[in-house]
Amino acid sequence: MSYNESKTVLRAELPMLRGKSIHEAYQYFSPLLGKPDYVDEWDGKVELFQYMNSKHDYVPVEKNVSGKESDMRWGVDYILAYANDYGDKKGKANHSLKELRSIAEEMAKKFEINPEDCRLVSYTWYNGSEEPIEFEL
Numbered sequence: 260m261s262y263n264e265s266k267t268v269l270r271a272e273l274p275m276l277r278g279k280s281i282h283e284a285y286q287y288f289s290p291l292l293g294k295p296d297y298v299d300e301w302d303g304k305v306e307l308f309q310y311m312n313s314k315h316d317y318v319p320v321e322k323n324v325s326g327k328e329s330d331m332r333w334g335v336d337y338i339l340a341y342a343n344d345y346g347d348k349k350g351k352a353n354h355s356l357k358e359l360r361s362i363a364e365e366m367a368k369k370f371e372i373n374p375e376d377c378r379l380v381s382y383t384w385y386n387g388s389e390e391p392i393e394f395e396l
Contacts, residue, residue: 261387262344266312267352268336269362270320271377272394276333276366281305281321284333284350286317311344312338317369322392334394335370336380337362343386352381 276284285305289295292310299307310318314318316338323331339362340352361372384391 261385263383264312264343264390265381265383266336266338266385267340267350267379267381268338269359269366269377270334270336270394271363271366271370271372272332272334273372275371276331278329279333280328280331280332281307284308284319284321284331287333289333292317292319295329312336312341313343313349315384317366320390320392322394332394335366337366337377340381353363 273287276287279287282305285295285298285308288308288310291375292315295308296311297307297309298305306320312318313360318335318336318338320336322334323334337355338350340348340350342348354392359379360374363377366377367374382391
C-alpha cells in the first residue's frame, strides 16, 4: 500500500557515477554502505537495490529523466530526518549550521566530493510514484 514519506537530507551528486549502470552503482555503494535492504539480481547483474530511508544514515539516490543509461545520475543522501504515515520516524529536522557543515565534511571524505556541493533538501512525496530526486535548483 502506498503512503506519504517525508525526509530532510544533505544531498550530494556523485559526478564519478554519472552515466553508470545500476550494477556499477551497486558495486560502488555496497562496500561503503554495507548490504542493501533489497537487492534484485538477474544473471549475476544487479538490476535494483535499495537502502531503506528509515534504517540507514546514508542512502543512494538516482535520477534518470530520459531512460537512457548514459543519462543516469547518482547521488547520496545523509538522512537528517525521516517520517512516514505509518509512524516510522528517524532523526530530527533541527540542526545548526555547524552540525550541517560537519556532516557535509564527513560526506566529502566518505564519497570524495566537495563539501560545498552538499545541499539541504526537504520534501514529502507519495511513494506510489517515484521519489522526486533533484540535484540542482
